[in-house]
Amino acid sequence: LGALAKVEGLRVVARTSSFSFKGQNADVTEIARKLNVRNILEGSLRREGNLIRVTAQLINARDGFHIWSDTFERELQGVFAVQDEITLAIVDALKIKLAVAPPARTRQNTEAYDLYLKGLYFSNKSDEQSLRKSLTLFRRALDIDPNFARAWTGIAKDWEWLADAYVRPLEAYPAMRAAAEKAIQLDEKEAEAHCYLGDSMEVLNFDVAGCQAELRRALQLDPNCAIAHLFLAFEGADGGDSEAALAHVRRAVQLDPLSPIVSDFASSVYLTCNRLDDALAEAQRTESLAPNFVYETSPLGRAYREKGMLAESLAIFTKSSAATGVLQPGLAITYAKMGRNDDALRVLEQITDFAKTHYVAGDEIASIYVALGDNDAAFYWLDRAYQERSGSLRGITSQPDFRSLYSDPRFANLVKRIGFDPAKVFAAAKRFNPKN
Template sequence: HEPIRARRIGIFTRGRKWLWRNPTTTALVTAIVALGAVVGVMFLERESIHPSEIPAKSIAVLPFLDLSQAKDQEHFCDGISEEILNGLAKVDGLRVVGRTSSFSFKGKNATVSEVGKQLNVANVLEGSVRREGSRVRITAELTNTRNGFHLWSETYERELQGVFAVQDEITRSIVNALKVKLAVSLPVHEQRNTEAYELYLQGLYFSNKSSGEDLRRALNFFQGALEKDPTFSRAWTGIAKVWYFLADVYVKPLEAYPASKEAALKAIALDEKDAEAHCYLSEAKRVLDWDLAGADAELKRALQLDPNSAPAHFFSALLPLFRGELKEGLRLVLEAEKLDPVSPITSYVATAAYLANDEIDDAISEGQRTLQLDPNYFYLDSDLAAAYREKGKFAEAIALYTKAQEATHLPSSGLAITYTRMGREMEARNILAQLVQARAKRYVSAPLIAAVSTALGDKEDAFRWLELAYEEHSGVLQWIAFLPEFRALHSDARFPHLLQRITASQDTILKITETTLSEITDPKAQRHVTLKVGVRPRPGTPNGHAVRIVVSFYDLTKDNKMMPTDAQVGYHWLTSATGWAEAAPRFLEATYVRPKTQTLSAGARRYGGFIVRAYFDGQLQDSRASPPDLLTLFPTEDQLTSPQNASPGR
């Protein structure tokens, strides 16, 4: 139901995950791996974020207390609470507050009335767990937040194997007490392997933390659960979640997102009604395929299965922003905030959305609220600092950026941008150099560096880093569509072209899905490489049109200038070149061979790179290059190395 904690996002630092992972700048959110701990509850001076009448059919599930003698069952208590929350989220007409907000009260001495006011709910479920060996005692109590009336309470004493049935019983009892109905029937919890379930709950516990070490511990627990029970679909969902949170921050995107996608697909194959798995599959489609339409379809399915899914609402709110629909994006982010009212990440992105709409005062207000929720939530950088910068309050911005820099242990791109605005170019360039140096030691999202280059007026360098982000499938790249830090690039013809490539517009008929270069051992050649090119047509593409794939190879001369190659080039199709109406990728292999007979001389050349372009009826649809700046050096095609039938008007 609520797989995403306050973890990653930094307005333009990451974006969601973009926000949670790479600590670097305040403008590129990267996903949602909060750089701090669980959000602590803060009773704000304001009564609530969006004051409104408390809906009678609303509930928050607080984390159950561990009453075990050894006090070593926190993971078990949290897991039971989260499983019950997931079940209630499927109840038709019941508003269920997201996990991040509900669990923010963990360890606090808040009264039920205070919880109700803070989360805008009429009911609160509390409970406790006492576990001794294989015996479990679970007590649950449902209380009305307005009058303190106990609507229902029950105590269950069972063997561990009976815990699944207890979760369902509690859910049904709450449904009956609140006089609501189930939107879908609860799944029948078959008798699962209790060892697998124990490992799963431990994985769930660590997956809700933010450090790379904890996330990898979670991965080990989930994998252990699957060794005990390979059909345990929720363990696969847990693996998808962990890889999602590792991506962009601790692991390169192309290492993490494919693993997340594979796990999500396995979870869905075992249980198609797993809304959370659809959320992670959505993210994989967005980042790996640049497929916003495909991502949107997965999120719609997730919301159909779980109307209260906070992450599904959150991710859905980001899609309009990626398409440049700023007003709609802000509206949906604020709607998502109602479902998770004390989630720092949602508040963080709301600040970014206000900034994108040039509503600076509202951005400052929302950013201040984020700090109240979690004073150490920078995700990568401080978006409140970005708002202060836009307001001209440079001293306040510098103070926050400095604090964020200390928390994230990464040079702040937001600070560099602020220095640039103040005319302190040398200090900005020092930070830029530090970011580039840091990238040599750890993964740093390329758009963060591009943002600084943009501020310094170096468009060529900015586009070089953005093209690298494209090649790396940076999870935060699509945020350039609305972040103010990149507005200076909007007038450059390369900017809309890049946006088209990373948002899979409905007008785009062909997408390049793969460009894999491989070295071939060839005793007769100085250099022999093959380039595997994948191209996927849009679903429903009609036959009878001309498809043309252009592959251009380039050489470096002795003085390091790029030139179209004079080496031997060739091609062949790995799949059929006909039948483009099917939305399956087609693969072409191009070859580059420089024979040893071409001896080194003053004018000798060596392999330099490639450009791949895909055309439909003569219109450019997509392009890839390595190195990326080849697209700037050679804006038009030079050579055609695709087969004669690569233009199959068929």
Template sequence: MIHPNSVAVLPFTNMSKDVDNEYFSDGITEEIINVLAQVKGIQVTARTSSFAFKNQSMDVREIGDKLGVAHVLEGSIRRAGNRVRITAQLINTQQGFHEFSEVYDRDLEDVFAIQDEIALLITEKLKAELSRGTSMPFSNSHPKNTQAYDWYLQANKILYNGLPQDVNKAEELYKKVVDIEPDYALGYSGLAKCYLYYGAIQSMDKKAAFDQVEVYINKAFEIDPQLIDGHITYLGYMFWQNWNIPLALEHLAKTIQQLPGSAELHVGRAMILLIDEQYEEAKASMRLALQLDPFSVHVRHRAGVLLYCTEQYAEAIEQFKHEANNSVRNDTDFKIAWCQIFQKQYDEALHILNTVAEHPHQVIAHEVAKAYLYLQKGEITLAKEWIDTALNRLKTSQVPFPDYNLAILYMLLQNEEKMWDHLEKTLESQVPVALFTKVDPLWKPIANKPRFLELINRYMYSNIVNIKTNTQEEFTINLPQVLYIEAEDNYCQIVYEDTKYKLAKKLLRVSLKDLEPQIQEDSFVRTHRSFIINFQKKWQLIGKSKHYRFKNQAFEVEVPLSRSKEKEVLSQFKSLGLFTK
């Protein structure tokens, strides 16, 4: 049944002489969608599904039927110099008649007022009880400079449609925006999204990227604490920074209450629930996302990932095929081939691997995929040839996610020592693909092995802590990264291994006495009144009794063992064999 207060905003037609102004008409359309999405009681079709009908000559009643909406807003934009003409018509999709038709001839700087006027007109038509005097939840964060807004719309289009190498172009435009409009919250939120992307795929140092996300998102909230775009970006930052699944689900629930019609939020929730093995809830969230945004290639792609992870390969392929000819952002063809391998459709999979180039977002190299395929097919000689080819490529050229690919190859070679080593490096570096390790059918042959379960538990669940200090500062750390903690008066120095396997330090204003209860791990042991050591790391016992020290060879650091704790510590950890003398 179609909800009476449902509406789809179709892409406004660019009537300007300059076809390059398309980003402007698309941007205005998206802004109206965003405004309406914040009005409770109105169901708004997501951008991607509305834009699926761009440049299509279809009867609005047919569009309404496909999108499941009672109303459609369509219009056009003509821009000439500093003047803009916007036409807008709200059409009832059941009867085909116009609810209203308006024409706005204004200066470009009035475009924000036009957006709000159109949204208010729609709201009045769909919610008769909402009067013109009622407070609307529209953002007041509009730039005063029209050039800044123009750059903002250009950056949005690049970020939405672009390939990884285009993100820096969006970043440059957002920086130009805030340079001339330092109080424009959405400009800072845009910059935060760019650095969130860099940090998530680790195209730059992860810590440096997330530090920038924090700076920009805090600046956005300082200007506009209710900024929805900022809160969505903040959710991504929280999750990708430390993989804190319970905290991410908690904040998602709160944000969805504020924006229940966001397919993006429901997709995010579905993916996190999948990672946490809450399969039925994940599918329910994904069904809702598909209902809200049925033509979104992003939603379809994530639905395909969920179905693949739950071993519903035919259904996964159907979802991927929805976007096969409509996406430059995803490795759709490869994922179809990968599902076909698991369905034993080897010839079909080989055809894709032999004819489709690797995608920038593709995780598994073609050579590795072919080695896996031939081994599953039982053609051992060909499998070994492709394993050798893949190993050679990984040694001689830049391949995304090398440790992940090496872990697969050594699993095929049944070399468990090297497989565990590279799988642990993948999890420790927190690259995106590692999130799905526990639920990916690829790892099913080793999923019940104690070492696999130990790695998953160590890097994905109970080992991330937010250390509280005597100031407002908090420090989030994955405990397996910590080497040792040293007290310095009322401060503590946390010495840890960063994602680049280099030694890093963080000084916090908190005593060792107050910090120790925040670390509930058996591997963290007080060896001295000023030191706590993590015995998950490799330590060597050096020196003589009463003067023992623990030495980490990798980083050439030493930690003392006090006389009073010598007997207790040595008896405990010698029995466990966690260090050598």
């Protein structure tokens, strides 16, 4: 899939979504509908000792007819050559319509690649245990093949999702940057590594322009890179360009439609762009994709709250807090919006006590104080988030929770310090709510 995704003119759905059908006896037409694709590539691999047998077929999902099929028998070390042969065969089968060029061949160690694929599986989970298991698998792959660029990218990816949610940013983001830089050093065309490098530049150095340049480079290398589109969606939202944000987030969902991570973050982008119905629908879709998926906060609870559906919001935040074992700031904010300040203060106290022994982003605590009307305390925690390089601090420019601070000069100063233009941020907010 990685090789096919880099073929010019060919849209390939990301591995997270396409492999969600593995082991299922699903109808080809139904799979194509859910993935929004025209053709389906099916395959099977059988291994006996040092021999492998790969069967692959390309199917037109509209009529069920085979466009191409073949069987390959090779020694185990020849598995990567088979990948290239399948890629070239598919390109040849479709080239009349696409006029595409075949990708370059690569050589890898099969044992390292197997560990990489296992690491990739766990890297798409939202809990700390899975992400750390993924990190271990990628490191084991690199013990075998230190020059395996994709494994270095995988390590960068794990640190991206461990950061803020489970690990202090000043520990996680430097590790992410180092892994991304190593991946790019080994293979400059490793598109996803450019995404993580760019994100580290923005978080650690407030280099917004540098981050966006890396994301654009990622899309030059791989137009089908869903994570690049997702990150650019947040860049647009945080920078006051909602049109760009919406265009990129829709493309990210199109490229990886069954990924809970992409769906979860897409809901957040819709929320920041004041597309509340879209945010709610996408958050509900996330829950249908992965009922137990919780990462940092619940976009579904936030969407309900912004729509004034406070009872529903409270139920969601209560459920997600119970699922993670950690009280979510959204629970306190919802209590405050309901006028239940005593309950909000109780949750706030528990969260600040938890923050004495665990990392909690300062901007998350600040959002509770904003809801309670204590702006001085909010700015204390925002400054702490700035000092700690909270990755979610960028969200203050677009999250509805902070819009009541816009009239305070301290807010414009902070927006400027983290690399964004206050005028653009405020102009975008006025389009959403002229009273701001």
